[in-house]
Amino acid sequence: MGVTAKIAPSMLSSDFANLASEAERMLNCGADWLHMDIMDGFTTYDWFVHNFVQLLYSFVLIRHFVPNLTIGAPVIESLRKHSQAYLDCHLMVTNPLDYVEPMGKAGASGFTFHVEVSKENWQELIQIIKSKGMKPGVALKPGTPIEEVYPLIEAENPVEMVLVMTVEPGFGGQKFMPEMMDKVRTLRKKYPALDIEVDGGLGPSTIEMAASAGANCIVAGSSVFGAPEPAKVISLLRNSVQQAQ
Numbered sequence: 001m002g003v004t005a006k007i008a009p010s011m012l013s014s015d016f017a018n019l020a021s022e023a024e025r026m027l028n029c030g031a032d033w034l035h036m037d038i039m040d041g042f043t044t045y046d047w048f049v050h051n052f053v054q055l056l057y058s059f060v061l062i063r064h065f066v067p068n069l070t071i072g073a074p075v076i077e078s079l080r081k082h083s084q085a086y087l088d089c090h091l092m093v094t095n096p097l098d099y100v101e102p103m104g105k106a107g108a109s110g111f112t113f114h115v116e117v118s119k120e121n122w123q124e125l126i127q128i129i130k131s132k133g134m135k136p137g138v139a140l141k142p143g144t145p146i147e148e149v150y151p152l153i154e155a156e157n158p159v160e161m162v163l164v165m166t167v168e169p170g171f172g173g174q175k176f177m178p179e180m181m182d183k184v185r186t187l188r189k190k191y192p193a194l195d196i197e198v199d200g201g202l203g204p205s206t207i208e209m210a211a212s213a214g215a216n217c218i219v220a221g222s223s224v225f226g227a228p229e230p231a232k233v234i235s236l237l238r239n240s241v242q243q244a245q
């Protein structure tokens with residue numbers, strides 16, 4: 001297949017009060033990347049506004065992307081002072097363009113934006129992400145058809161990773177959606193050398209499905225942080241990906 005396994009513990013499940021030591025612990029357990037979930041806080045009010053406006057005008061007015069608030073560039077900057085690790089940043093925000101410059105300055109390594117909120121400006125986004133020294137990726141929610149990311153992979157200036165969400169974005173600890181594996185299979189068949197990341201509900205009981213479908217970048221939060229021996233889970237995830245290849 002020509003792609004390498006990357007195991008990325010999701011720091012959303014870490015003890016945020018001890019982020020630097022949690023990061024170091026994960027790297028010592030064999031993590032390749034650290035997955036950082038950036039969210040912008042979708043309230044019930046926003047949900048009503050969003051759906052009401054969609055219904056009336058059949059265009060999208062999204063004020064916030066997910067119903068949760070996590071971290072932003074200042075926390076990435078703080079962590080960067082303690083770690084040289086690859087920080088795989090997953091931007092669950094409505095206006096990713098506003099975040100590129102601060103995230104680049106803060107020391108993010110990968111910048112993955114959502115296709116659902118970047119239909120108009122993905123070309124500009126990819127170009128600016130690269131100019132700030134980050135690796136551009138695109139993510140898609142469970143309800144978004146896989147065809148929507150093809151133009152971004154086939155562009156002259158393409159994304160370098162596709163993140164297939166296997167839960168609804170917003171929270172760790174949700175149940176893996178096996179039906180998303182069709183998207184992974186389709187992508188892998190079409191793009192043998194592409195980095196394909198899966199995110200949400202990955203762990204020892206679900207990794208075989210993701211690995212055999214062709215995913216090579218594995219985000220795992222609760223299954224790694226909740227394990228008595230995280231190193232064993234990380235190694236199991238990696239072995240599954242390598243064996244599937």
Ligand SMILES: O=C(CO)[C@H](O)[C@H](O)COP(=O)(O)O
Pocket residue numbers: 010012013035037090092167168169170171172173174199200201202219220221222223
């Ligand atoms: O993007 C995310 C949530 O929106 C997280 O990365 C994801 O949920 C990881 O946590 P877990 O492995 O516990 O499902």
Ligand SMILES: [Fe+2]
Pocket residue numbers: 010035036037090199219
């Ligand atoms: Fe994520």
